[in-house]
Amino acid sequence: MNVIIETERLFLRQMNEDDFDALYLVLSDAEIMQHYPYIFDEKKVREWIKRNMDRYKENGFGLWAVCLKKTGEMIGDCGLTLQNIDGKMLPEIGYHIRRDHQRKGYAKEAAKAVMDWAFMNTDYPALYSYCKYTNLASIKTAESIGMSFEREYPDEVNGITHVSVIYKK
């Protein structure tokens, strides 16, 4: 099943086309995606899965499916991707958790495990998280795993983008 990471309540595995229904519930939710420039339709969710499957091959990592150990159900994604942050390609920890499973510590648990994985399995000296400056849940999740404010910069998509960082010890 290509499990990459196990935590107390979750496992993270590579996503695949069969995850479409579960991921659609997460990414097409207008409330969840309120800080994004658009809501995901069916085509965008399929592209999201394909892009991450390509990333596994190209980079050895990507956004992985976040699944509950108890039921096996996929409730979101979390992982490492390379993102253009203020003009530089940098390793970024990203996360999306289905609305009915939010505020239970799942994003924090998954993101912390991804951070540990990345420091163990890559040579990156720092890991980043970035989002629109109004996305408090995302910023708080980054800070909950030990990241801190790095900078804010203006950009076309977000208006202002907020960047959090953690350095390898």
Ligand SMILES: CC(C)(COP(=O)(O)OP(=O)(O)OC[C@H]1O[C@@H](n2cnc3c(N)ncnc32)[C@H](O)[C@@H]1OP(=O)(O)O)[C@@H](O)C(=O)NCCC(=O)NCCS
């Ligand atoms: C960001 C997101 C993944 C957080 O998921 P979650 O599972 O609810 O987060 P957790 O329960 O693990 O909480 C992590 C931390 O953030 C805080 N937090 C979570 N949601 C919050 C909110 N809406 N407002 C304030 N703080 C919030 C929690 O209190 C916790 O901090 P603590 O450990 O210091 O108490 C979820 O809100 C989401 O999917 N948002 C939409 C997608 C998105 O914007 N992703 C990030 C863009 S890259």
